[in-house]
Amino acid sequence: MNQTGRAVLLLVVALILHLAEEVGTGFRKKLPLGEMPLGVFVGINVALYAFCFSTLFLSIAGNPWSIPLAWAFAIAMGLNALGHIGMMVLRKGYFPGGVTAFLLLLAGIYLVVILSD
Numbered sequence: 001m002n003q004t005g006r007a008v009l010l011l012v013v014a015l016i017l018h019l020a021e022e023v024g025t026g027f028r029k030k031l032p033l034g035e036m037p038l039g040v041f042v043g044i045n046v047a048l049y050a051f052c053f054s055t056l057f058l059s060i061a062g063n064p065w066s067i068p069l070a071w072a073f074a075i076a077m078g079l080n081a082l083g084h085i086g087m088m089v090l091r092k093g094y095f096p097g098g099v100t101a102f103l104l105l106l107a108g109i110y111l112v113v114i115l116s117d
Contacts, residue, residue: 005059007111008070011077012052014107018080018100019045027096032087067115074111081105 001009022028028036055073058066084101088094 001060002062003114004066004070004111005056007107007114008052008056008059008066008073011073011104011107011111012056014100014103015048015052015077018097018104021100022097025096030096070111070115074108074115077104078108078112081108 028038028041051069052073055066055069059070081101081104084095084097085105088098088101
């Protein structure tokens with residue numbers, strides 16, 4: 001597996017841990033604008049995981065499409081992480097997904113560093 005593939009895999013693992021934390025802590029019920037319907041939450045995650053695993057498989061295969069997809073994945077997960085961290089700052093306490101948001105941010109930054117080489 002090439003370096004980009006390993007970095008994408010690390011971000012996928014961080015995302016899996018992040019989803020587990022969100023589900024375990026009731027993320028969709030604690031949003032500032034109210035509860036997210038279960039179908040919406042599941043739909044967003046199915047689409048996200050289809051995208052991230054496609055990016056992973058293309059990265060492992062060395063497909064040139066993996067580069068722009070990996071950039072999009074890294075940026076999207078960085079923004080996701082910053083959203084969770086920002087909510088913790090605003091609330092001055094824990095927000096669901098907040099612990100693994102730091103892992104997501106670090107893995108996203110690592111992928112950006114790898115892609116920038």
